Amino acid sequence: MSSAILAIDQGTTSSRALVFDAGLGVLGVGQQEFPQHYPASGWVEHDPEDIWTTTLATARTAIRASKLIAQNIAAIGITNQRETCVLWDRRTGAPIHRAIVWQDRRTHDLCQRLKTDGLESTVAKKTGLLLDPYFSGTKVAWLLDNVPGARALAEAGHLAFGTIDTFLIWRLTGGRVHATDATNASRTLLYDIHRGGWDDDLLRMFGIPHAILPDVRDCSAEFGVADAAHFGAAIAIRGVAGDQQAALIGQACFAPGMMKSTYGTGCFALLNTGTVPVASSNRLLTTVAYQLNGQRTYALEGAIFIAGAAVQWLRDGLKIIGNAAETAALAAAADPHQDVVLVPAFVGLGAPYWQPDARGALFGLSRNTGAAELARAALESVAFQTQDLLVAMRRDWNGAADTVLRVDGGMVASDWTMQALADLLDAPVDRPAVLETTALGAAWLAGHGAGVWPDQAGFSNLWRRDCRFRPQMSDATRQRKLASWRRAIAATLHHTHAS
Secondary structure, three states: OOOEEEEEEEOOOEEEEEEEOOOOOEEEEEEEEOOOEOOOOOOOEEOHHHHHHHHHHHHHHHHHHOOOOHHHEEEEEEEEOOOOEEEEEOOOOOEOOOEEOOOOOOOHHHHHHHHHOOOHHHHHHHHOOOOOOOOHHHHHHHHHHHOOOHHHHHHOOOEEEEEHHHHHHHHHOOOOOOEEEHHHHOOOOOEEOOOOEEOHHHHHHHOOOHHHOOEEEOOEOOOOEEOHHHHOOOEEEEEEEEHHHHHHHHOOOOOOOOEEEEEOOOEEEEEEEEOOOOOOOOOOEEEEEEEEOOEEEEEEEEEEOOOHHHHHHHHHHOOOOOOOOHHHHHHHOOOOOOOOEEEOOEOEEOOOOOEOOOOOEEEOOOOOOOHHHHHHHHHHHHHHHHHHHHHHHHHHOHHHOOOOEEEEOHHHHOHHHHHHHHHHHOOOEEEEOOOOHHHHHHHHHHHHHOOOOOOHHHHHHHOOEEEEEOOOOOHHHHHHHHHHHHHHHHHHHHHHHHO
């Protein structure tokens, strides 16, 4: 019986694919970067053909590297950059425009108009989201209004809309399946997360015809079969989830109160709140964590725009380090008597502030401040921002008070950073043995659907911790540092509003 799983992890800057065996071991990997397009200030686009060709190539590479053939692959799981969207012609499969990326801000004015009209509360109540260009709905509206002939094609039933998972499913199945999963649907501003379906009122609000929308399925479900021409044999697609939800699954955060945080360029923290959606009073998002057997599980989500990007700034902007690995040793050597604080609002502040116009600031500089203090400030800024999210989550959901944080992403390789995180959160931080958690989540969904991998409880038993970081900082030191951070945030926001 085939027992290997192919996980496709289609990200913002690269496409990756991994083949897992039944014991969660990685047998083969493929990865390719692809171009980013910036046609105007604040606009970010991808060529869907680049996404397709790199996805196909990396999947083939991963299978070859695993020393397997397609007949040995039991199923495909897909995870993807969530809010990036594409419109394509159903008759030809050709996109009518480049994909508009989640980072794109071109629909800011539309969001502001809808807010002025008092519609954000309606949107938030149904979708759990805020009116922000980040999400897919306003991007689709822009495409229909700005690509010549797009609206007429849509109303004639000739166009298909999809987030990247949907586009890949369409291509893999030769246009036979137009579907998404509940997690990706929940990030569009068009999906009622309580009722579990596309919402007619929201579709009218954004001017989007129902006919272009994909079918919404469970995360572990039948999503068609990839054509034999792609890999040498037909392979069933059995699992789909957006990247952050896939990481939550890959971390086996199946019980209410479990929380994961992914540290890459930015940071995304998700707290499993169980089968009841929790409406945030602290500017967090309410989203579908996963849907299995028709049952939706929900999460509170907080997004931090700058995490690893602060280290990139030290390297590429200030040029005080040659590579990211140098920051931990520098931070450890920093003067403990200098409370240098970095507010890394280089592209605004995310949750719980949602201040897109804020800009970065440094506080507490002295004549003795040097590279070591700046490195410590950059790494601690990630912990401070995570602490803001945890405080907001505790306010929204009392059960979050004593949670253990499971972490993944490139930054978690740094012991110093993870210890600082545990110290400033005053909570344990668990780093998993398998760091490929996003791909692993997609793989489990597919493997479970194919009968290769066990249920949630069995998968949880397979999860292994590499290291637990426990708080070691004194409460007095922690409170002093958190007070410095709060003053720095207040000053940054004051400067934003005064300018």
